[in-house]
Amino acid sequence: MILVAENLSKSYRRVQAADNVSLRIDVGEVFGLLGPNGAGKTTVIKMISTLTHPDSGSVVIKGFDIRAQARQARSAFAVVPQENNLDGELSVVDNLRVYASLHRVATPRAAIDRIIAEFGIADKARVPVEKLSGGQKRRVMIARVMLTQPELILLDEPTLGLDPSFRRDIWNLITRIRRQGTAILLTTHYTDEAESLCDRVAIMSKGRIIHEDTPQNLITTAGSFVLETTDSNGQRDFRLFTSQEEINRSLIDRKDIEPYTVRAAKLEDIVANVEHNH
Amino acid sequence: MILNDFKAGAGAVLLREMLLLKVKLTRFGFVFYSLMSPLIYLAAFGFGFGSRISFDGVRYELFLVQGLISMTSMMNSYNLVMTSVSFGRLHNKSFQTIITSPTSPAAIMAGLILSGILRGLVAAAVIIGAGYLLFDVFVLSGFAAVALLLNLAFFSGLGVIVGLLIKDMESSAMIMNFFIMPMSFFSGTFFPVDNLPNAVKGVVYLFPLTHTNIIMRAQTLDGAVIVSGLILLAATLAVGTVGTCTMSNYSE
Structure with a gap:
């Protein structure tokens, strides 16, 4: 070292x-x-x-x-x-x-x-x-x-x-x-x-x-997928998920998040998530 | 090995200061700003009172030149070193390059003091030259040389300490107004300290510049000169030690 x-x-x-x-x-x-x-x-x-x-x-x-x-x-x-x-x-x-x-x-x-x-x-x-x-x-x-x-x-x-x-x-x-x-x-x-x-x-x-x-491990551990949502008030939000299936499960019963997009997570999302939660 | 490291470190700090001084000397404003006040004092008091006054049989012009050498060397060494350190710390951050280098605090201190001594010697040389040209007085004795060197070393060291401690440039103006300026006028630069009231005299003898002037004007090595020399030497060693410790504990 x-x-x-x-x-x-x-x-x-x-x-x-x-x-x-x-x-x-x-x-x-x-x-x-x-x-x-x-x-x-x-x-x-x-x-x-x-x-x-x-x-x-x-x-x-x-x-x-x-x-x-x-x-x-x-x-x-x-x-x-x-x-x-x-x-x-x-x-x-x-x-x-x-x-x-x-x-x-x-x-x-x-x-x-x-x-x-x-x-x-x-x-x-x-x-x-x-x-x-x-x-x-x-x-x-x-x-x-x-x-x-x-x-x-x-x-x-x-x-x-x-x-x-x-x-x-x-x-x-x-x-x-x-x-x-x-x-x-x-x-x-x-x-x-x-x-x-x-x-x-x-x-x-x-x-x-x-x-x-490592940057890659941080992304994999925190969640490789990002669900970006916009609620009925136009408020945008994002959440990290480890799999597409997990995203699908979270979308069931949620009709108020239209539109939404799913994309691959970047390090930027992990940092934003940390800032959001701390 | 340790001595070589010390010499190399002090040399590196001195090199930086001298390169900066070289650039500054090419600017007329800098030279003008540093030496104009003492030259005006010399001309104004010298021509104004010169031939009419003498102290203990000493021509006033000689007395004045001796005092102005002490004052100018003090001002130049203190101001330039203090400004270099504080500006490097607070504004252009170049001092951080020195403090994070493998150069020891004692070597940094020595380099800065040497740079103050050299700057002060140049200023003193100008006053000596002006005294000779204007009033035909020449101040260059063994006593004057000792007084000048101790004075320069003390005030350069003081400049380092103040430069390391002040939080902003306004603080330096405060120290200038409350400490350096009164010392310039009351320590025997323009008139003998003995002319002052006893209460003021007690304070004035605490000023290092008073002792510089005593040695500067000495004709023989008497008790007063030895005491002043020892006081100035002790004060110089004290600022060297305090400055090195302040440098060692420097933290932002």
Whole structure:
């Protein structure tokens, strides 16, 4: 296991941002934390990345406890936060230089040249970061953490606010990083992102992990079919079912649900169901 | 190994600060903003009172330049380090990159203090140059160098602590108005502390800048200079320690 987080809890004043969250991520695995805004995903990332001290619980990264052996743990992971945290006044290459220096990259110049070529940012290398678009900044942030070839990357909402072409671009980068054997903990509220990129997913709501499994197993367990209904007042609703027969049984004696549709369940339905029930 | 790590970490933090400073120095407004006030004080008080006043046989222009070196170095090191840390924490979030790196809190603290010292030295050099050009006074003695370095280290360290603790940029203005500004005027920058009423004098001797000015103007190594030196050294070590602990316990 590259990451073992156990019983992490954090509250801010009276708001329980994370409640007894436990995660285990294997080497090379892509693990998604899925949930709506305010579910506690960023708080979990901040606790794992040593930026926020948990009220209780523990985190061990590559065998190093993040409190007792913070520096060793920090050498094993890298963080790409939700907000741009590059130095806007500095050029792309200067941002890379500073990061390489902070992380003691053995041959910084060679590593920077490699990353610039690998991530296709040579034409932007001397440009101040503040002049880049949102998608380009995100690309540079991901490129920057790859300077150290970390064994675990914490990616907080990597495609938030990006247009579809940049989202696709970031997905491709994540897929490429994953092929290199780097484990990724990814938070997102886009279900298609989690479904497409993650080996396993944990669905969070109100600071707690409600379900955790592979995307396919989550769908199979919670119900592979969705019955979408509209009642006589025009109110739309949906329910998950494990089989077509179960749907048929539920429709007997219910004449007030016209029209209705039946379709295959998606991860989005499972998340919506969790939000609805919690 | 530990020492190498410390040096590399402090160097990395210093590199970032210097790259940022390099960009800022290309902006006229930044240089103007940092040095305009002390240069105006120097010109206004120097030309206004200069030749008419002397303290204990010391020309007022010399007294003023010595005081302004202390004040300007304090302002520049404190302000620039505090702004860098607080802005990096609260606004562009770039400070999080440093705090989540394998660099030790002590090395981060050292790097930031060094950056404050370098920035303050540049500001002090401008005042020394202006004093020489305008009033033909040249302040560069062993005592002045010690006073300047201790002053810069203390106020850079203080800048880190304040930068780490404030919740918003408005809080920094409050600290400036209630602590830094009174210290600038009452610690012997423009007139001797001895001219103040006894009650005020008691408070003024608690200000580190007062001790900087005592050492800055020293002619011989007497008891007062040694006491001021020890106070300033102890205060500098204290802010270094408190800053490192604050950095270690940093949590959002």
